[in-house]
Amino acid sequence: MSITTEVRPEPSVPPRSARGRVPGLSADRSVRSLLLVAALLPTAALVFLTYQMVKTAWPAVIFNGVSFFTTKTFTIGNLYATGTEVHHGYTAAKGASYGILPLVFGTLVSSFIAVTLAVPVSVGGAILLAERIPVRLQGVLGTFLELLAGIPSVVFGLWGVYTFGPVLSRTVFKWIAALHIPWFGGPAGAGQGLLTASLVLAVMIVPIIAATTRELVRSVPSISKEGAVALGLTSSETVRIVTIPFIRTGVVAASILGLARALGETIAVLIISGNFLNAFPHSIFDPFSTMASTIAAFLDSALTDSTGMAVHSLAEVGLVLLVITLVANLAGRMLTRRFSGAGLPVGRGV
Amino acid sequence: MIDTPAQVESRPTAPSVPAPEVPRQPRPERHPEEGTPDPVFRVKDLSFYYGPHQALRDVSIDIGAHEITAFIGPSGCGKTTFIRCLNRMNDLIPGARVEGEIDFEGRPLYGADIRAIDIRRRIGMVFQKPNPFPKSIYDNIALTPRRNGVKKSELDGLVEESLRRASLWDEVKDKLQQSAFSLSGGQQQRLCIARAIAVRPDVILMDEPCSALDPVATFRIEELMAELKGDYTIVIVTHNMQQAARVSDRTAFFTVDVSDQGRVGVLVEIGETSNIFTSPEDQRTEDYITGRFG
Numbered sequence: 158m159s160i161t162t163e164v165r166p167e168p169s170v171p172p173r174s175a176r177g178r179v180p181g182l183s184a185d186r187s188v189r190s191l192l193l194v195a196a197l198l199p200t201a202a203l204v205f206l207t208y209q210m211v212k213t214a215w216p217a218v219i220f221n222g223v224s225f226f227t228t229k230t231f232t233i234g235n236l237y238a239t240g241t242e243v244h245h246g247y248t249a250a251k252g253a254s255y256g257i258l259p260l261v262f263g264t265l266v267s268s269f270i271a272v273t274l275a276v277p278v279s280v281g282g283a284i285l286l287a288e289r290i291p292v293r294l295q296g297v298l299g300t301f302l303e304l305l306a307g308i309p310s311v312v313f314g315l316w317g318v319y320t321f322g323p324v325l326s327r328t329v330f331k332w333i334a335a336l337h338i339p340w341f342g343g344p345a346g347a348g349q350g351l352l353t354a355s356l357v358l359a360v361m362i363v364p365i366i367a368a369t370t371r372e373l374v375r376s377v378p379s380i381s382k383e384g385a386v387a388l389g390l391t392s393s394e395t396v397r398i399v400t401i402p403f404i405r406t407g408v409v410a411a412s413i414l415g416l417a418r419a420l421g422e423t424i425a426v427l428i429i430s431g432n433f434l435n436a437f438p439h440s441i442f443d444p445f446s447t448m449a450s451t452i453a454a455f456l457d458s459a460l461t462d463s464t465g466m467a468v469h470s471l472a473e474v475g476l477v478l479l480v481i482t483l484v485a486n487l488a489g490r491m492l493t494r495r496f497s498g499a500g501l502p503v504g505r506g507v
Numbered sequence: 508m509i510d511t512p513a514q515v516e517s518r519p520t521a522p523s524v525p526a527p528e529v530p531r532q533p534r535p536e537r538h539p540e541e542g543t544p545d546p547v548f549r550v551k552d553l554s555f556y557y558g559p560h561q562a563l564r565d566v567s568i569d570i571g572a573h574e575i576t577a578f579i580g581p582s583g584c585g586k587t588t589f590i591r592c593l594n595r596m597n598d599l600i601p602g603a604r605v606e607g608e609i610d611f612e613g614r615p616l617y618g619a620d621i622r623a624i625d626i627r628r629r630i631g632m633v634f635q636k637p638n639p640f641p642k643s644i645y646d647n648i649a650l651t652p653r654r655n656g657v658k659k660s661e662l663d664g665l666v667e668e669s670l671r672r673a674s675l676w677d678e679v680k681d682k683l684q685q686s687a688f689s690l691s692g693g694q695q696q697r698l699c700i701a702r703a704i705a706v707r708p709d710v711i712l713m714d715e716p717c718s719a720l721d722p723v724a725t726f727r728i729e730e731l732m733a734e735l736k737g738d739y740t741i742v743i744v745t746h747n748m749q750q751a752a753r754v755s756d757r758t759a760f761f762t763v764d765v766s767d768q769g770r771v772g773v774l775v776e777i778g779e780t781s782n783i784f785t786s787p788e789d790q791r792t793e794d795y796i797t798g799r800f801g
Contacts, residue, residue, distance in 0.1 A: 378638070385640070386596065386627065389628035398642070
């Protein structure tokens with residue numbers, strides 16, 4: 158008996174612990190659960206945030222009903238007047254009316270203009286940066302792009318309201334207004350308004366879209382570009398035929414990121430928009446307001462509303478903004494999926 | 508004792524390739540007049556530099572019309588660099604520099620009055636991996652001719668003809684509007700050959716066209732090359748010596764010359780493929796083809 162145990166060779170597999178597990182497996186498990194927590198945290202945060210928003214906004218949802226989306230006047234009412242407004246069992250200050258139609262309009266239009274302007278600039282700039290410029294300059298210009306992304310939005314706001322807007326309104330806006338195109342006419346104003354805000358938003362989201370696009374352009378296989386060059390195509394044709402189809406999906410995703418940023422931008426828009434409430438702008442130069450900037454503008458006085466309905470309504474505005482942003486993201490995802498279907502080599506080997 | 512200095516000398520450079528032995532006979536003149544009466548390319552003393560690094564030294568070669576010329580040799584010997592000199596693809600690399608002469612159909616390829624874009628329309632290229640455009644099968648073929656001014660009414664015919672010549676027509680004729688990426692690797696590579704043919708070039712350069720393909724697809728490409736050589740001059744770089752032996756009329760053997768100046772690609776010899784593989788003139792060629800290195 159003892160001889161057999163002596164002769165038995167050393168086990169080549171690592172010794173197992175008492176519970177029959179390979180050592181290191183438990184470490185593996187703890188790392189996995191740690192990663193699982195890290196992965197679930199963003200989801201948990203979003204769920205918790207949404208829950209809190211819905212909870213805070215709920216009285217306003219009942220109080221305002223559909224008129225929240227169909228009326229134009231947004232006022233928290235006269236906080237010092239006697240009497241209250243009562244709807245569906247909920248009370249608000251006298252004269253309070255919460256209609257966000259112009260705010261939704263302002264948010265969507267300013268963000269849409271900003272993305273429309275920013276995408277071609279970003280894509281063009283990124284292709285230039287990644288392909289046409291000598292490598293030494295690429296680093297310098299790329300750094301500037303990243304710095305642009307890091308500028309606080311309040312600085313953009315101040316720059317827009319004191320420098321960019323006034324200069325534009327004295328020059329470019331006047332020329333555009335002189336063309337008398339509907340929606341692009343009328344007085345050019347002092348530079349606080351929809352177009353200035355959209356332009357500043359565009360400047361703010363260009364680095365987001367451009368930095369992503371630059372990486373996409375760099376990831377286009379050089380052998381694919383060489384295929385075009387070897388056929389005698391010019392470099393601009395190569396960009397059109399090879400580079401752009403390759404990066405299209407990613408550019409859509411990057412644009413959605415930029416759009417989300419523009420939709421939610423608060424302080425810069427608040428400074429530049431002119432904070433014009435209760436009506437739609439008549440031209441692209443007119444002051445306007447967005448959902449995000451209105452929340453910031455009203456929050457201070459809303460906290461003094463003893464009925465609490467002002468805060469509830471601002472929460473409802475925030476909830477609508479959240480939904481719009483999520484819908485934009487989902488739509489972007491669906492677009493991305495459609496674009497990457499036939500015709501694109503995403504996820505397919507050669 | 509006589510050998511010792513040579514061994515000591517060769518050690519610091521740590522060659523992965525054995526230091527070239529003394530040839531059995533004086534190096535042959537690398538400009539053989541026989542075999543290429545009317546060369547498409549006439550290359551004389553070509554040296555190539557990537558910045559300060561020399562990649563090729565004094566390559567002289569004639570490439571005959573309607574022949575398949577194969578370039579073989581170990582990795583890093585400059586075969587690919589050389590073939591990319593022939594359609595000026597190396598122009599794209601910053602710091603790259605060509606010395607020496609390349610005449611293409613009697614005119615200097617790197618002449619001041621020659622545009623690289625015009626050259627590349629006459630000298631097609633097929634790459635190591637299939638690289639179709641991210642477009643439909645039809646557009647992959649039709650795009651360049653359309654841009655070069657081929658009439659719309661002639662495009663359908665040209666697409667069919669090119670695909671037939673690349674023996675791909677029967678496999679794709681019912682799905683011309685599908686993405687080129689829906690094809691298999693071998694089909695994609697034949698699509699790339701069809702794309703090159705559609706421009707009606709004089710020469711097709713193939714840089715290891717089968718290195719990413721399985722044996723069946725490789726066989727089809729080789730068959731195709733044999734069919735195409737009646738109309739085109741074909742130059743192929745290959746790592747596969749059997750492939751060179753199977754398809755080519757003439758074979759050029761390149762190797763790496765290791766010296767104090769570094770590793771430089773050189774042309775050892777060029778000749779009829781049957782001669783190169785049965786009775787090479789240079790010892791280094793024989794070492795390579797018999798598998799002693801590389």
